[in-house]
Amino acid sequence: MSHRGIPxxxxxxxxxxxxxLRRLGNEGQTHVFSHQLATLSNTSSAQVRxxxxxxxxxxxxxKHGYPAAGLIARIDAxxxxxxxxxxxxxxxxxxxxxxxxxxxxxxxxxxxxxxxDKDRDKVGRVISGCxxxxxxxxxxxxxxxxxxxxxxxxxxxxxxxxxxQMVEAGIIGILNFxxxxxxxxxxxxxxxxxxxxxxxxxxxxxxK
Amino acid sequence: MSHRGIPxxxxxxxxxxxxxLRRLGNEGQTHVFSHQLATLSNTSSAQVRxxxxxxxxxxxxxKHGYPAAGLIARIDAxxxxxxxxxxxxxxxxxxxxxxxxxxxxxxxxxxxxxxxDKDRDKVGRVISGCxxxxxxxxxxxxxxxxxxxxxxxxxxxxxxxxxxQMVEAGIIGILNFxxxxxxxxxxxxxxxxxxxxxxxxxxxxxxK
DNA sequence: TGTTGTGAATCTCTTCACAGCT
DNA sequence: AGCTGTGAAGAGATTCACAACA
Numbered sequence: 001m002s003h004r005g006i007p008x009x010x011x012x013x014x015x016x017x018x019x020x021l022r023r024l025g026n027e028g029q030t031h032v033f034s035h036q037l038a039t040l041s042n043t044s045s046a047q048v049r050x051x052x053x054x055x056x057x058x059x060x061x062x063k064h065g066y067p068a069a070g071l072i073a074r075i076d077a078x079x080x081x082x083x084x085x086x087x088x089x090x091x092x093x094x095x096x097x098x099x100x101x102x103x104x105x106x107x108x109x110x111x112x113x114x115x116x117d118k119d120r121d122k123v124g125r126v127i128s129g130c131x132x133x134x135x136x137x138x139x140x141x142x143x144x145x146x147x148x149x150x151x152x153x154x155x156x157x158x159x160x161x162x163x164x165q166m167v168e169a170g171i172i173g174i175l176n177f178x179x180x181x182x183x184x185x186x187x188x189x190x191x192x193x194x195x196x197x198x199x200x201x202x203x204x205x206x207x208k
Numbered sequence: 209m210s211h212r213g214i215p216x217x218x219x220x221x222x223x224x225x226x227x228x229l230r231r232l233g234n235e236g237q238t239h240v241f242s243h244q245l246a247t248l249s250n251t252s253s254a255q256v257r258x259x260x261x262x263x264x265x266x267x268x269x270x271k272h273g274y275p276a277a278g279l280i281a282r283i284d285a286x287x288x289x290x291x292x293x294x295x296x297x298x299x300x301x302x303x304x305x306x307x308x309x310x311x312x313x314x315x316x317x318x319x320x321x322x323x324x325d326k327d328r329d330k331v332g333r334v335i336s337g338c339x340x341x342x343x344x345x346x347x348x349x350x351x352x353x354x355x356x357x358x359x360x361x362x363x364x365x366x367x368x369x370x371x372x373q374m375v376e377a378g379i380i381g382i383l384n385f386x387x388x389x390x391x392x393x394x395x396x397x398x399x400x401x402x403x404x405x406x407x408x409x410x411x412x413x414x415x416k
Numbered sequence: 417t418g419t420t421g422t423g424a425a426t427c428t429c430t431t432c433a434c435a436g437c438t
Numbered sequence: 439a440g441c442t443g444t445g446a447a448g449a450g451a452t453t454c455a456c457a458a459c460a
Contacts, residue, residue, distance in 0.1 A: 006412075007428075007429075008409060008413070009428095009429070009430095010429090011408070011409050011412050011413075012405055012409060015404075015405045015408045015409070016389065016405065019387065019388070033440095033441070033442095034441080034442075035441090039391070040389070041389055042389040042390075042391065044430080044431070045441095045442095046430075046431055046432075046433095047429095047430065047431080049441095049442065049443065049444085050429090050430075050431090050443095050444085052442095052443090053443070053444075058442080058443070060441080060442050060443080061437085061438070061441080061442075062436090062437055062438050062439095062440065062441035062442060063437090063438055063440090063441080064441095065441075065442085066442090079408060079411075079412055080411065080412070080415065085407075085411055087407075093306075094305065094306035094309040094310065095306045095310065097302065097306070098301075098302035098303045098305070098306040099403075101302040102302065102303065102403070106404070108404060110404070110407050110411075148414065148415065149407070149410060149411060149414065172414045172415070173410040173411060173413070173414025173415070174410070175403075175406060175407055175410055179227065180227070181224065181248070181249055181250040182250075183247070183250060188414070189410055189413045189414040190410075191406055191409060191410050193401055193403065193406060195307075195310070195383075195401065196223075196314070196316060196318070197220060197223045197224065198383060198399055198401060199293075199295075199318050199357070199383060200219070200223045200287060201216060201219050201220060201223070201399060202357060202381040202382070202383055202397055202398075202399050203287075203288065203293055203318075203357060203381060204214075204219050204287055204288070205216070205219075205381070205397045206356065206357065206380045206381025206396070206397040207288065207356065207380070207381065215450075215451075217450095217451070217452095218451095241418095241419070241420095242419080242420075243419090252452080252453070253419095254452075254453055254454075254455095255451095255452065255453080257419095257420065257421065257422085258421095258422085258451090258452075258453090260420095260421090261421070261422075266420085266421070268419080268420050268421080269419080269420075269459085269460065270417095270418065270419035270420055270458090270459060270460050271418090271419080271459095271460050272419095272460095273419075273420085274420090
């Protein structure tokens with residue numbers, strides 16, 4: 001039932017479809033065709049249908065397409081929606097603060113509940129509703145709160161050490177903004193968001 | 209010579225290799241084996257050798273591996289390094305300001321030279337060395353400065369309009385932080401950095 | 417021996433094409 | 439007529455495996 005083994009690319013597109021479907025729902029649209037969902041998600045109708053197959057959804061009809069609500073429910077079931085997820089953030093610099101603000105406004109299942117920094121001036125405060133602790137208390141706080149996901153927004157030189165501490169504390173999923181690859185034990189799932197690398201790619205492909 | 213047609217994944221890894229190589233260079237290491245570069249980049253030695261093939265680099269020897277400097281030079285040549293690239297940013301919110309700060313500190317070929325926002329309170333100032341203009345002057349300023357790459361950090365609802373204005377102004381590469389896919393004419397290369405989607409993916413794969 | 421450079425095999429993802437349905 | 443669901447084909451990326459070499 002709970003379909004593990006969905007390819008990463010498909011998971012990415014499913015979150016996209018869900019956002020599009022929610023918006024369509026708000027606009028009063030109850031059904032959608034694969035080619036519409038495709039256009040709104042920058043992909044092909046065949047890709048949409050294939051993705052829906054991979055979550056075993058087959059509630060579409062030639063007449064009306066897919067029911068938006070049913071589709072959202074199926075994606076929710078696969079992606080464990082609803083279950084609120086606590087996040088720990090390490091690195092309260094400009095990016096860290098932007099993330100704190102972003103997650104305090106945005107209603108989302110992800111909640112930044114603890115932030116950490118080595119700079120004593122930054123700890124003790126509450127920023128965007130999130131308490132800031134000294135880096136040394138990372139393991140303790142993360143364990144107490146039962147936090148499973150972490151966000152790294154420290155300089156590249158500190159990222160590996162921070163990530164290792166996170167793993168030590170029981171974190172099993174890491175979003176890394178530092179421009180350095182993390183080497184971590186297999187069970188930990190880490191993903192990198194590398195702004196400069198992405199720009200480099202854009203520059204390469206845009207400038208012929 | 210200037211090898212267009214390199215796969216996106218390879219371009220990504222090449223920027224990574226280059227960063228690793230620069231660091232090794234600074235540490236006095238003059239040569240590197242494919243398996244070392246692989247370990248430091250979270251990939252396989254076969255992948256490294258394959259990637260180097262795709263930029264026609266074959267300066268490795270069984271005895272010492274690859275010369276770091278030569279390899280960096282080849283990657284630079286392929287990725288058009290050195291050529292400073294001006295960026296326009298639209299959306300001076302928390303993320304926008306974090307980006308302005310990031311690029312003012314970071315020495316890099318990418319320079320944020322103009323920022324735009326619809327909020328009159330935010331324009332006229334200079335933030336992190338970057339002048340802030342009203343959104344209406346986007347086309348004019350971008351054309352005058354000859355800016356080719358843009359960064360979108362506005363709310364999802366405004367992103368499509370902003371991107372279209374960018375294209376109107378002659379921008380051909382866009383980095384989009386808004387959680388909505390952009391639909392743009394083919395010659396424009398747009399890439400999305402979607403923080404929530406990435407978290408969703410991490411949650412899915414990390415939590416069983 | 418240990419490594420590079422590379423054809424071939426494998427694996428993964430995407431697109432095609434069409435039977436079946438409404 | 440137009441769409442869904444899906445097997446089959448195609449394209450792309452990664453890994454294997456080994457000849458050539460220092």
